[in-house]
Amino acid sequence: MAAADPLVEQEGESSSNSSQSSQCGDHVEVTIETISCPAPETDSPPRHPSPEDTLNGGRKSTRLARALRAGLLRKNQDYVRIKIQRRGNRPSANPLPQEWWKTGVAFVYASACLVLTTGVITMVHERVPSQTPPLPDRFFDLFPHVPAAFTVTEINGMLLVGLFFLQLLFLKHRAIIFRRFFFLQGTLYLYRCLTMYLTILPVPGTHMSCAPKLNSDAQAKVYRMLKMMSGGGLSITGSHIMCGDYLYSGHTVMLTLTFLFIKEYSPRSMWWYHLICGLLGIVGGVCILLAHDHYSIDVVVAYFITSRIFYWYHTMANNQAMRGSPHNYLSWTWWNPIFNFLERNVCTTVPCTFAWPIPIPTSWLKNPCRRYSIVQSTREQ
Template sequence: MASVDHQCKQHPTDAHKHDGSSPGGPVCPVHSPAPEEAKRTRKALGRHRDYVKISLPDGRANRLPMEWWKTLITFMYAAFNLVLTTVMITVVHERVPAKESSPPLPDKFFDYIDRVKWAFTVTEVNGMVLVGIWSLQWLFHKYRAILGRRFFFLMGTLYLYRCVTMYITTLPVPSMHMTCAPKLYGDSQAKLQRVLQLISGAGLSITGSHIMCGDFLYSGHTVMLTLTYLFIKEYSPRSFWWYHLLCWLLAAVGVVCILVAHEHYSVDVVVGYFITSRLFYWYHTMANVQVLRSSPNYLTHTWWNPIFNFLERNVQTQVPCSFCWPVTWPPACLKNPCKKYSMVNSVREE
């Protein structure tokens, strides 16, 4: 190498004549690329400079997998417990004492507020409106699969608890105005018809399907009003205060009207709200605080913790308030698969 450098220094004129460049200093043919090759390299770099793009995977999308099959499992779980609730209502109805022999228990709220006939209709209308609002919000949410399985699991668990409380303690009717259907005793076929009637009418009094008594502790209407409001508020932008206030008013008025109509004891409503709100907060605390899943704590002592780990194992971050159209057009299968590569193809053609 030393001899080559020496040659370059000793014969600058020859090197200049060899490459045909303009005068301005000696150029060594050993250290400099050939002129034609250098031009091709510069041309290639200039051509590809605007088209070379490296796409990195979206980390958030990978940390929030849809897993619709889990959502389907929780839907079946909720549906089973709703059906079980109707069966339990039919069973408990046979044990409710007659109001003539067992009058309503004393209730402090009833002592001060007289019954309003149309109040329970307001409760059920508000409940249907909240369920409709939540259904639309869920449909347009980007991560609707995660929200769906959370909602179905909590609703199914709450109605499972309700089956237990109804069965172990049967309260007398809360008001003398209530008219209960006659008891069927051992007629299993008639009981089955009542279960199907209750399911077909969604368990609502305004549909005429709820003609049985005994499902007092705790209030299922309070569960649905509270649960839908909590989900609406949790998975909507914090700046939508007017939206949250409207839904809160619908839920609050609905709960109060349950008592104004004398359809439930006050303790039914209080217990229903407490269990629903606590279960919602416990579940979402564990879902949103990742460290609580790996480290032992009192929240992991719940019986449903293994189910929680199964449902939330792959959800590694808090679900953001992100919305999109539920159906895109044209579908991905009809889009041109070569469109995203058009720039690369144009470079190759050049």
């Protein structure tokens, strides 16, 4: 037995290291050795040619030469032996585990960010300049104020949210999609808290009526926060009475995020469904500007941040090789540890597979057949 080839051993070590860096499935170690087999030793005496071999020398010599060449090739042939050692208790891991407890963690994270956003809006409302005129906006110069436009935006937003959650109920891997949505929603509202708190823009229009400032009345501020959360921060519910939450637009965030999730987790053949949802989102964004409830920069920044974070997250989630690559600069984001926690066991792209939300008990299907067999056997008797 010859020693293993060092180059092949180095490749074996790199393959084992890459398997250790993988986060999905069982741990597998592969050892590759190259073995040179010696020629077999025979004690049989050499064979002398017979008269028949002499008569048919042409064809026999050719066959003998071929046989000798084949023997020499087999004599110096190398063999590769591969040893595979599997570590782990699961012979075949589920590439798409549901892990509802992680979905619960993502929901708590999103809820905490929404509560924090409401608190920041309450704080910012107290600092909004009341006598400062609106900032110049090119869209406002071109299009006049439409009072009922913001109501159209909120109706479109509720339609998109309702369609998304209805679609999600009939998807098989709803737990994974739910926690992705909750994490992205919470992160976007966390960014919104930062931008609102750092730069407070004046009211974008004189038509807006803001609630009076409470100064140091902490109890009244808590009541406003609860009222805003109970109404979803919508104007049609009467819960959006504070000003200052302009940079960037939360309505644009929800319009964009729900549309992107609807398109990502629905069949590509349903183009008409994507077209309807896209039109709802576009009309909702335009109506925000027609209502003069947000500056144009608020809507543009909200769309840019929402779409970029959605694309970054799903690029990392759908490409397994990028997760452990040192050249993946998306892993430098601050939320990469949270991403690794949520997506550690998701080892493949989430397919668009529909399933009934409430599983049907198998006993409902077996009992009728069993009763029918009993009745039939009784009749035969």
